[in-house]
Amino acid sequence: MKIEFQHRQSAHCESGVTSNLFFHHGVDISEAMAFGIGSGLFFGYVPFIRLNNLPLTTYRSATGGIIKRSARRLGIKIKRNRFRNPEKAMDALDRTLARGIPVGCQTGGYWLPYFPEAYRFHFNMHNLIVYGKDGDEYFVSDPIFADPVVISRKDLMKARFAKGALAPKGKMYYLIKFPAQMDFADAIVKGIKGVCRTMLKSPLPIIGVRGIRFLANQLEFWPDRLGKEKALLYLGQVVRMQEEIGTGGGGFRFMYAAFLQEAAGILGEARLLDISNRLTQTGDRWRDFAVMGARNCKGRASEDESYNAMAEIVRNCAELEESIFRDLYALAS
Amino acid sequence: MKKSNVPQDIGLAGRMSEISYAVNKNGRYELVQSYGWDPKTTSLKQAWKVIIEEIENVIKNVKAGKVSPLAYHMAKNQMNTGLLAKYTRISRWRVKRHLKPEVFNHLDPAILERYAGVFEITPEQLAQVPDSVDFSFFKNWK
Structure with missing residues:
Protein backbone atom coordinates (compact mmCIF):
# COMPACT_ATOMS: atom_id res chain seq x y z
CA MET A 1 0.00 0.00 0.00
CA LYS A 2 1.37 3.34 -1.06
CA ILE A 3 -0.25 6.69 -0.38
CA GLU A 4 -0.08 9.17 -3.24
CA PHE A 5 2.53 11.50 -1.79
CA GLN A 6 4.58 14.26 -3.32
CA HIS A 7 8.18 14.22 -2.16
CA ARG A 8 9.86 17.63 -2.29
CA GLN A 9 13.48 17.91 -1.32
CA SER A 10 14.20 20.48 1.38
CA ALA A 11 17.22 21.88 3.15
CA HIS A 12 16.19 20.95 6.66
CA CYS A 13 14.35 17.89 7.94
CA GLU A 14 11.76 19.37 10.30
CA SER A 15 10.68 22.32 8.18
CA GLY A 16 10.71 20.00 5.15
CA VAL A 17 8.50 17.44 6.88
CA THR A 18 6.13 20.20 8.00
CA SER A 19 5.86 21.69 4.53
CA ASN A 20 5.42 18.30 2.81
CA LEU A 21 2.84 17.01 5.30
CA PHE A 22 0.82 20.23 5.08
CA PHE A 23 1.08 20.18 1.29
CA HIS A 24 -0.24 16.63 1.20
CA HIS A 25 -3.37 17.78 3.01
CA GLY A 26 -3.89 20.65 0.60
CA VAL A 27 -2.16 23.42 2.52
CA ASP A 28 0.30 24.83 0.00
CA ILE A 29 3.18 26.04 2.07
CA SER A 30 6.88 26.18 1.23
CA GLU A 31 9.66 24.98 3.50
CA ALA A 32 10.75 28.56 4.19
CA MET A 33 7.16 29.54 5.06
CA ALA A 34 6.83 26.61 7.49
CA PHE A 35 10.17 27.59 9.00
CA GLY A 36 9.04 31.20 9.39
CA ILE A 37 5.55 30.57 10.77
CA GLY A 38 7.06 27.98 13.11
CA SER A 39 9.63 30.52 14.38
CA GLY A 40 12.52 28.22 13.44
CA LEU A 41 15.29 30.82 13.50
CA PHE A 42 17.30 30.99 16.66
CA PHE A 43 20.71 31.32 18.15
CA GLY A 44 22.15 29.68 21.21
CA TYR A 45 25.66 29.03 22.41
CA VAL A 46 25.34 26.57 25.27
CA PRO A 47 28.75 25.56 26.61
CA PHE A 48 27.36 23.33 29.34
CA ILE A 49 25.51 21.09 26.88
CA ARG A 50 28.02 18.94 25.05
CA LEU A 51 27.84 17.35 21.65
CA ASN A 52 30.76 15.00 20.93
CA ASN A 53 32.35 16.55 24.03
CA LEU A 54 32.17 20.01 22.46
CA PRO A 55 29.87 22.92 23.38
CA LEU A 56 26.51 23.08 21.66
CA THR A 57 25.92 25.89 19.19
CA THR A 58 22.53 26.05 17.54
CA TYR A 59 21.10 28.28 14.85
CA ARG A 60 17.58 26.83 15.02
CA SER A 61 14.94 26.40 17.69
CA ALA A 62 14.53 23.18 19.67
CA THR A 63 13.39 20.13 17.74
CA GLY A 64 9.65 19.56 17.36
CA GLY A 65 8.85 23.24 17.81
CA ILE A 66 8.63 24.20 14.14
CA ILE A 67 5.82 21.79 13.30
CA LYS A 68 4.07 22.38 16.61
CA ARG A 69 4.01 26.18 16.28
CA SER A 70 3.24 26.31 12.56
CA ALA A 71 0.29 23.93 13.01
CA ARG A 72 -1.04 25.84 16.01
CA ARG A 73 -0.76 29.20 14.29
CA LEU A 74 -2.66 27.92 11.25
CA GLY A 75 -5.27 26.13 13.33
CA ILE A 76 -4.21 22.64 12.23
CA LYS A 77 -4.52 19.82 14.75
CA ILE A 78 -1.76 17.24 15.10
CA LYS A 79 -2.04 13.84 16.71
CA ARG A 80 1.17 12.80 18.47
CA ASN A 81 2.14 9.47 20.01
CA ARG A 82 5.10 8.09 21.85
CA PHE A 83 5.58 4.45 22.73
CA ARG A 84 7.33 2.16 25.15
CA ASN A 85 7.06 -0.92 23.01
CA PRO A 86 8.67 -0.91 19.53
CA GLU A 87 6.28 -3.53 18.13
CA LYS A 88 3.27 -1.52 19.25
CA ALA A 89 4.84 1.61 17.74
CA MET A 90 5.15 -0.14 14.39
CA ASP A 91 1.60 -1.47 14.60
CA ALA A 92 0.27 2.02 15.29
CA LEU A 93 2.22 3.29 12.27
CA ASP A 94 0.76 0.50 10.11
CA ARG A 95 -2.79 1.25 11.21
CA THR A 96 -2.42 4.96 10.45
CA LEU A 97 -0.93 4.23 7.02
CA ALA A 98 -3.81 1.83 6.35
CA ARG A 99 -6.18 4.76 6.87
CA GLY A 100 -4.34 6.55 4.08
CA ILE A 101 -2.56 9.08 6.29
CA PRO A 102 1.16 9.82 5.85
CA VAL A 103 2.96 9.82 9.19
CA GLY A 104 5.88 11.89 10.47
CA CYS A 105 8.43 10.05 12.61
CA GLN A 106 11.31 11.21 14.75
CA THR A 107 14.31 8.95 14.23
CA GLY A 108 17.97 8.49 15.04
CA GLY A 109 20.01 9.24 11.94
CA TYR A 110 22.67 6.71 12.86
CA TRP A 111 20.39 3.77 12.02
CA LEU A 112 19.07 4.96 8.67
CA PRO A 113 20.87 2.77 6.12
CA TYR A 114 20.33 5.19 3.24
CA PHE A 115 22.40 7.86 5.01
CA PRO A 116 25.89 8.20 3.52
CA GLU A 117 28.37 6.66 5.94
CA ALA A 118 30.07 10.01 6.49
CA TYR A 119 26.83 11.47 7.87
CA ARG A 120 26.06 8.67 10.27
CA PHE A 121 26.27 10.17 13.74
CA HIS A 122 24.14 9.59 16.78
CA PHE A 123 21.68 12.43 16.53
CA ASN A 124 18.12 11.66 17.43
CA MET A 125 16.30 14.65 16.00
CA HIS A 126 15.94 13.49 12.42
CA ASN A 127 12.41 13.77 11.04
CA LEU A 128 11.00 11.89 8.06
CA ILE A 129 7.63 10.90 6.59
CA VAL A 130 6.43 7.33 6.09
CA TYR A 131 3.86 7.16 3.31
CA GLY A 132 3.31 3.48 2.65
CA LYS A 133 4.44 -0.07 3.09
CA ASP A 134 4.82 -3.21 1.07
CA GLY A 135 5.35 -6.34 3.15
CA ASP A 136 8.35 -5.62 5.33
CA GLU A 137 9.39 -2.50 3.50
CA TYR A 138 8.36 1.06 4.17
CA PHE A 139 8.22 3.94 1.73
CA VAL A 140 9.90 6.96 3.23
CA SER A 141 10.05 10.57 2.15
CA ASP A 142 13.16 11.93 3.83
CA PRO A 143 13.09 15.63 2.96
CA ILE A 144 16.84 16.16 2.87
CA PHE A 145 17.29 13.54 0.14
CA ALA A 146 16.58 14.12 -3.53
CA ASP A 147 14.36 11.04 -3.91
CA PRO A 148 12.09 8.92 -1.72
CA VAL A 149 13.72 5.87 -0.18
CA VAL A 150 12.73 2.39 0.97
CA ILE A 151 13.64 1.07 4.39
CA SER A 152 13.07 -2.26 6.13
CA ARG A 153 10.81 -2.64 9.14
CA LYS A 154 13.74 -3.69 11.27
CA ASP A 155 15.81 -0.61 10.40
CA LEU A 156 12.90 1.80 10.80
CA MET A 157 12.06 0.30 14.17
CA LYS A 158 15.65 0.67 15.31
CA ALA A 159 15.80 4.28 14.13
CA ARG A 160 12.52 5.11 15.88
CA PHE A 161 13.89 3.68 19.09
CA ALA A 162 17.36 5.17 18.98
CA LYS A 163 18.73 5.72 22.47
CA GLY A 170 8.95 5.96 18.73
CA LYS A 171 7.46 9.43 18.37
CA MET A 172 5.07 9.70 15.44
CA TYR A 173 2.67 12.43 14.38
CA TYR A 174 0.08 13.14 11.72
CA LEU A 175 -2.43 15.82 10.89
CA ILE A 176 -6.04 15.23 11.84
CA LYS A 177 -8.03 18.45 11.64
CA PHE A 178 -8.01 21.52 9.45
CA PRO A 179 -9.89 24.77 9.92
CA ALA A 180 -12.33 25.93 7.24
CA GLN A 181 -10.19 28.98 6.68
CA MET A 182 -6.57 29.72 7.43
CA ASP A 183 -5.27 33.15 8.26
CA PHE A 184 -1.74 33.10 6.82
CA ALA A 185 -1.13 36.80 7.50
CA ASP A 186 -1.90 36.39 11.17
CA ALA A 187 0.25 33.24 11.42
CA ILE A 188 3.17 34.98 9.72
CA VAL A 189 3.03 37.95 12.07
CA LYS A 190 2.92 35.65 15.09
CA GLY A 191 5.86 33.67 13.72
CA ILE A 192 7.91 36.82 13.16
CA LYS A 193 7.15 38.19 16.61
CA GLY A 194 8.18 34.89 18.19
CA VAL A 195 11.59 34.97 16.54
CA CYS A 196 12.14 38.65 17.38
CA ARG A 197 11.36 37.99 21.02
CA THR A 198 13.84 35.12 21.38
CA MET A 199 16.53 36.93 19.40
CA LEU A 200 16.18 40.24 21.29
CA LYS A 201 14.57 39.68 24.64
CA SER A 202 15.88 36.44 26.02
CA PRO A 203 16.64 36.69 29.73
CA LEU A 204 19.51 34.25 29.19
CA PRO A 205 22.82 35.73 27.98
CA ILE A 206 23.52 32.63 25.87
CA ILE A 207 20.43 32.99 23.66
CA GLY A 208 19.65 35.28 20.73
CA VAL A 209 21.75 38.32 19.88
CA ARG A 210 23.26 38.25 23.36
CA GLY A 211 24.23 34.63 22.73
CA ILE A 212 26.00 35.60 19.49
CA ARG A 213 28.02 38.24 21.38
CA PHE A 214 28.72 35.70 24.08
CA LEU A 215 30.09 33.29 21.48
CA ALA A 216 32.29 36.06 20.04
CA ASN A 217 33.69 36.95 23.47
CA GLN A 218 34.38 33.30 24.33
CA LEU A 219 35.83 32.41 20.96
CA GLU A 220 38.43 35.10 21.20
CA PHE A 221 40.05 33.40 24.17
CA TRP A 222 39.76 29.78 23.08
CA PRO A 223 43.41 29.42 22.03
CA ASP A 224 44.64 30.82 25.37
CA ARG A 225 42.18 28.94 27.49
CA LEU A 226 42.03 25.59 25.70
CA GLY A 227 45.27 25.37 23.79
CA LYS A 228 45.57 25.45 20.05
CA GLU A 229 44.33 21.98 19.26
CA LYS A 230 41.20 22.01 21.38
CA ALA A 231 40.38 25.54 20.20
CA LEU A 232 40.32 24.26 16.63
CA LEU A 233 37.92 21.49 17.60
CA TYR A 234 35.61 24.03 19.23
CA LEU A 235 35.83 26.22 16.16
CA GLY A 236 35.17 23.36 13.73
CA GLN A 237 32.10 22.35 15.69
CA VAL A 238 30.60 25.85 15.36
CA VAL A 239 31.23 25.84 11.61
CA ARG A 240 29.66 22.41 11.36
CA MET A 241 26.53 23.36 13.26
CA GLN A 242 26.21 26.45 11.10
CA GLU A 243 26.65 24.87 7.70
CA GLU A 244 26.41 21.11 7.87
CA ILE A 245 23.19 20.03 9.45
CA GLY A 246 20.69 20.92 6.73
CA THR A 247 20.65 24.64 7.33
CA GLY A 248 20.22 25.76 3.73
CA GLY A 249 23.43 27.77 4.27
CA GLY A 250 24.48 30.55 6.64
CA GLY A 251 23.00 28.94 9.74
CA PHE A 252 19.38 29.09 8.47
CA ARG A 253 19.71 32.84 7.83
CA PHE A 254 19.15 32.41 4.07
CA MET A 255 16.11 30.23 4.62
CA TYR A 256 14.61 32.84 6.92
CA ALA A 257 15.39 35.59 4.42
CA ALA A 258 13.49 33.53 1.82
CA PHE A 259 10.56 33.37 4.23
CA LEU A 260 10.60 37.16 4.66
CA GLN A 261 10.45 37.57 0.88
CA GLU A 262 7.41 35.34 0.68
CA ALA A 263 5.86 37.08 3.67
CA ALA A 264 6.34 40.46 1.96
CA GLY A 265 4.10 39.27 -0.88
CA ILE A 266 1.39 37.84 1.37
CA LEU A 267 1.28 40.81 3.73
CA GLY A 268 1.77 43.35 0.96
CA GLU A 269 4.61 44.88 2.96
CA ALA A 270 7.55 45.94 0.78
CA ARG A 271 9.71 46.89 3.75
CA LEU A 272 10.08 43.17 4.49
CA LEU A 273 12.01 42.82 1.23
CA ASP A 274 14.59 45.25 2.49
CA ILE A 275 14.91 43.38 5.78
CA SER A 276 15.22 40.12 3.84
CA ASN A 277 18.12 41.67 1.91
CA ARG A 278 19.87 42.68 5.08
CA LEU A 279 19.46 39.19 6.51
CA THR A 280 20.95 37.72 3.34
CA GLN A 281 24.00 39.93 3.89
CA THR A 282 24.21 38.72 7.47
CA GLY A 283 24.11 35.11 6.24
CA ASP A 284 27.01 35.99 3.95
CA ARG A 285 28.91 37.34 6.95
CA TRP A 286 28.30 34.10 8.83
CA ARG A 287 29.73 32.30 5.83
CA ASP A 288 32.81 34.56 5.88
CA PHE A 289 33.28 33.36 9.43
CA ALA A 290 32.92 29.73 8.31
CA VAL A 291 35.53 30.19 5.58
CA MET A 292 37.98 31.71 8.02
CA GLY A 293 37.24 29.08 10.64
CA ALA A 294 37.81 26.26 8.17
CA ARG A 295 41.07 27.80 7.02
CA ASN A 296 42.25 27.81 10.63
CA CYS A 297 41.21 24.17 11.01
CA LYS A 298 43.21 23.30 7.90
CA GLY A 299 46.21 25.17 9.25
CA ARG A 300 46.12 27.54 6.32
CA ALA A 301 45.03 30.73 8.03
CA SER A 302 46.89 33.91 7.24
CA GLU A 303 47.89 36.38 9.94
CA ASP A 304 44.77 38.49 9.64
CA GLU A 305 42.56 35.43 10.06
CA SER A 306 43.12 35.20 13.80
CA TYR A 307 40.60 34.34 16.49
CA ASN A 308 40.23 38.06 17.08
CA ALA A 309 39.32 38.58 13.46
CA MET A 310 36.75 35.78 13.65
CA ALA A 311 35.30 37.21 16.85
CA GLU A 312 34.99 40.55 15.04
CA ILE A 313 32.94 38.94 12.26
CA VAL A 314 30.66 37.23 14.78
CA ARG A 315 30.24 40.52 16.64
CA ASN A 316 29.37 42.15 13.35
CA CYS A 317 26.70 39.44 12.81
CA ALA A 318 25.29 40.21 16.26
CA GLU A 319 25.11 43.90 15.45
CA LEU A 320 23.43 43.31 12.09
CA GLU A 321 20.94 40.86 13.53
CA GLU A 322 20.11 43.14 16.43
CA SER A 323 19.10 45.94 14.10
CA ILE A 324 17.30 43.53 11.74
CA PHE A 325 15.14 42.02 14.47
CA ARG A 326 14.45 45.42 16.05
CA ASP A 327 13.11 46.72 12.74
CA LEU A 328 11.25 43.49 12.12
CA TYR A 329 9.63 43.63 15.52
CA ALA A 330 8.57 47.21 14.96
CA LEU A 331 7.03 46.24 11.62
CA ALA A 332 5.15 43.27 13.08
CA SER A 333 3.77 45.09 16.09
CA MET B 1 24.31 34.11 -1.16
CA LYS B 2 23.95 34.55 -4.90
CA LYS B 3 22.83 31.62 -7.00
CA SER B 4 26.02 31.80 -9.05
CA ASN B 5 28.05 31.49 -5.82
CA VAL B 6 26.41 28.29 -4.58
CA PRO B 7 29.39 26.03 -4.02
CA GLN B 8 29.66 22.66 -5.75
CA ASP B 9 32.60 21.14 -3.89
CA ILE B 10 32.10 17.40 -3.70
CA GLY B 11 32.60 16.26 -0.13
CA LEU B 12 32.56 13.01 1.79
CA ALA B 13 29.05 12.03 0.72
CA GLY B 14 30.00 11.75 -2.94
CA ARG B 15 27.37 12.81 -5.43
CA MET B 16 24.64 13.38 -2.88
CA SER B 17 23.29 16.88 -3.34
CA GLU B 18 21.47 19.05 -0.87
CA ILE B 19 19.34 22.17 -0.99
CA SER B 20 20.83 25.63 -0.56
CA TYR B 21 18.88 28.86 -0.44
CA ALA B 22 20.29 31.43 -2.82
CA VAL B 23 19.24 34.63 -4.54
CA ASN B 24 18.76 34.69 -8.32
CA LYS B 25 19.40 37.53 -10.75
CA ASN B 26 16.08 39.15 -9.91
CA GLY B 27 16.86 39.18 -6.22
CA ARG B 28 14.39 36.35 -5.51
CA TYR B 29 15.24 33.33 -3.40
CA GLU B 30 15.48 29.95 -5.09
CA LEU B 31 16.19 26.42 -3.95
CA VAL B 32 19.49 25.42 -5.54
CA GLN B 33 21.14 22.00 -5.51
CA SER B 34 24.61 21.93 -4.04
CA TYR B 35 27.13 19.08 -3.89
CA GLY B 36 28.78 20.57 -0.85
CA TRP B 37 31.15 23.23 0.35
CA ASP B 38 34.81 22.89 1.31
CA PRO B 39 34.64 24.73 4.65
CA LYS B 40 31.93 22.43 5.89
CA THR B 41 33.67 19.35 4.56
CA THR B 42 36.71 20.51 6.51
CA SER B 43 34.68 20.65 9.71
CA LEU B 44 33.10 17.26 8.98
CA LYS B 45 36.52 15.72 8.39
CA GLN B 46 37.72 17.23 11.61
CA ALA B 47 34.89 15.53 13.51
CA TRP B 48 35.71 12.20 11.85
CA LYS B 49 39.39 12.57 12.58
CA VAL B 50 38.64 12.63 16.29
CA ILE B 51 36.48 9.51 15.98
CA ILE B 52 39.02 7.70 13.82
CA GLU B 53 41.92 8.49 16.13
CA GLU B 54 39.90 7.13 19.00
CA ILE B 55 39.18 3.90 17.09
CA GLU B 56 42.83 3.50 16.11
CA ASN B 57 43.80 3.91 19.70
CA VAL B 58 41.34 1.24 20.78
CA ILE B 59 42.57 -1.14 18.08
CA LYS B 60 46.09 -0.78 19.48
CA ASN B 61 44.86 -1.48 22.98
CA VAL B 62 42.90 -4.54 21.86
CA LYS B 63 45.95 -5.93 20.06
CA ALA B 64 48.01 -5.29 23.18
CA GLY B 65 45.49 -7.26 25.22
CA LYS B 66 44.51 -4.26 27.34
CA VAL B 67 40.85 -4.17 26.35
CA SER B 68 38.42 -6.64 24.79
CA PRO B 69 37.25 -6.51 21.16
CA LEU B 70 33.96 -5.12 22.47
CA ALA B 71 35.77 -1.81 23.03
CA TYR B 72 36.59 -1.68 19.33
CA HIS B 73 33.00 -2.23 18.20
CA MET B 74 31.76 0.28 20.73
CA ALA B 75 34.17 2.93 19.42
CA LYS B 76 33.46 2.05 15.80
CA ASN B 77 29.76 2.64 16.46
CA GLN B 78 30.57 5.96 18.15
CA MET B 79 29.22 4.76 21.47
CA ASN B 80 30.35 5.02 25.05
CA THR B 81 29.49 2.58 27.81
CA GLY B 82 26.40 4.60 28.74
CA LEU B 83 24.88 4.51 25.27
CA LEU B 84 25.82 0.87 24.68
CA ALA B 85 24.24 -0.02 28.02
CA LYS B 86 20.99 1.60 26.90
CA TYR B 87 20.94 -0.24 23.59
CA THR B 88 21.71 -3.65 25.08
CA ARG B 89 19.77 -3.17 28.31
CA ILE B 90 22.84 -4.41 30.12
CA SER B 91 23.80 -2.28 33.07
CA ARG B 92 26.64 0.13 32.59
CA TRP B 93 28.99 -1.44 35.12
CA ARG B 94 28.54 -4.81 33.44
CA VAL B 95 29.33 -3.29 30.03
CA LYS B 96 32.45 -1.81 31.61
CA ARG B 97 33.40 -5.22 32.96
CA HIS B 98 32.93 -6.75 29.52
CA LEU B 99 35.60 -4.43 28.19
CA LYS B 100 38.16 -6.51 30.11
CA PRO B 101 39.58 -9.25 27.88
CA GLU B 102 39.50 -11.92 30.59
CA VAL B 103 35.81 -11.25 31.29
CA PHE B 104 34.89 -10.92 27.62
CA ASN B 105 36.55 -14.24 26.75
CA HIS B 106 34.20 -16.12 29.06
CA LEU B 107 31.01 -14.31 28.21
CA ASP B 108 27.74 -16.15 27.87
CA PRO B 109 26.76 -16.64 24.18
CA ALA B 110 23.40 -14.96 24.86
CA ILE B 111 25.17 -11.78 26.00
CA LEU B 112 27.48 -11.85 22.98
CA GLU B 113 24.40 -12.20 20.80
CA ARG B 114 22.91 -9.08 22.36
CA TYR B 115 25.99 -6.99 21.64
CA ALA B 116 26.29 -8.36 18.12
CA GLY B 117 22.62 -7.58 17.49
CA VAL B 118 23.07 -3.91 18.36
CA PHE B 119 26.12 -3.62 16.11
CA GLU B 120 24.37 -5.63 13.37
CA ILE B 121 27.17 -8.17 13.11
CA THR B 122 27.47 -11.88 14.00
CA PRO B 123 28.80 -13.01 17.40
CA GLU B 124 31.87 -14.35 15.58
CA GLN B 125 32.55 -10.92 14.08
CA LEU B 126 32.27 -9.44 17.55
CA ALA B 127 35.49 -11.20 18.51
CA GLN B 128 37.34 -9.87 15.48
CA VAL B 129 39.17 -6.59 15.19
CA PRO B 130 40.66 -5.26 11.93
CA ASP B 131 44.23 -3.94 11.69
CA SER B 132 43.08 -0.43 10.82
CA VAL B 133 39.94 1.66 10.56
CA ASP B 134 37.78 0.57 7.65
CA PHE B 135 35.31 3.32 6.79
CA SER B 136 34.92 3.35 3.03
CA PHE B 137 34.77 7.14 2.71
CA PHE B 138 37.93 7.54 4.80
CA LYS B 139 40.11 5.81 2.20
CA ASN B 140 39.25 8.28 -0.53
CA TRP B 141 39.81 11.49 1.30
CA LYS B 142 42.93 13.50 0.66
Missing part, protein backbone atom coordinates in the same frame (compact mmCIF):
# COMPACT_ATOMS: atom_id res chain seq x y z
CA GLY A 164 20.67 8.51 24.12
CA ALA A 165 20.08 12.25 24.28
CA LEU A 166 16.63 13.34 23.04
CA ALA A 167 15.65 9.73 22.33
CA PRO A 168 12.63 9.68 19.99
CA LYS A 169 10.82 6.88 21.88
